[in-house]
């Protein structure tokens with residue numbers, strides 16, 4: 343996982359790269375060097391993380407270079423806005439980008455645009471998603487950021503993803519971010535409010551035949567049927583991260599640090615496989631919304 347920049351053409355209220363310490367963006371030569379070095383270390387999947395990689399003119403060339411040296415998957419995390427330009431999307435695909443992880447913040451333009459802080463963002467993202475749906479050979483994941491402002495639209499967002507002809511969705515409980523010494527708590531949903539909305543969205547996804555997963559949603563806030571699709575630290579053992587301000591040889595250790603267990607998790611039957619939720623959330627709001635499960639609560 344490689345970050346090129348924290349710049350973006352949106353200015354999302356909850357932006358989770360807003361607290362990445364200020365560092366120069368990686369230029370094309372440095373980025374290529376990191377891609378080559380990571381390949382030598384054995385990496386064969388490249389994920390170019392947010393800020394917005396489509397703002398970087400060298401993106402297609404980096405993807406092409408990665409493919410040439412043996413990466414079998416090149417993925418970008420994007421707000422999807424520039425994917426609405428068919429020629430640009432074609433260029434990325436020809437260069438070797440074969441997986442697109444696209445953020446969605448609302449089922450209505452007014453909600454998505456308010457969260458993106460830019461009018462027109464929704465129309466562009468949806469147009470980009472339509473173009474992706476027309477290319478079933480490409481991998482995709484629509485990531486829905488779960489926020490106070492969109493809890494009542496989670497089900498409708500899942501329905502929109504299905505209507506567009508896409509197949510995979512992930513509900514991400516948003517990490518609290520502190521900028522200039524202030525936590526942006528006003529954008530955050532509380533777990534006990536988000537839980538019912540997330541469960542309803544996952545039930546709808548199941549009914550529509552979508553593959554659905556979650557990030558940073560404790561298993562005690564999920565229906566048993568959806569717990570197997572929650573991410574765990576074990577998913578990240580082989581993931582190396584080259585951020586702008588730090589590196590992780592295995593992201594699993596960092597994952598465990600930023601998602602600590604609460605005291606009551608010691609009594610929980612699913613503690614070993616539970617992602618819990620963000621340390622910062624637990625510090626800000628306490629841990630009363632986490633409730634130990636017993637084995638009778640089931641996993642699958």
Ligand code: SF4
Pocket residue numbers: 560561562563603604606607610611612613614616617618619632633634635
């Ligand atoms: S009590 Fe803790 S370990 Fe158990 S499901 Fe909730 S967050 Fe996970």
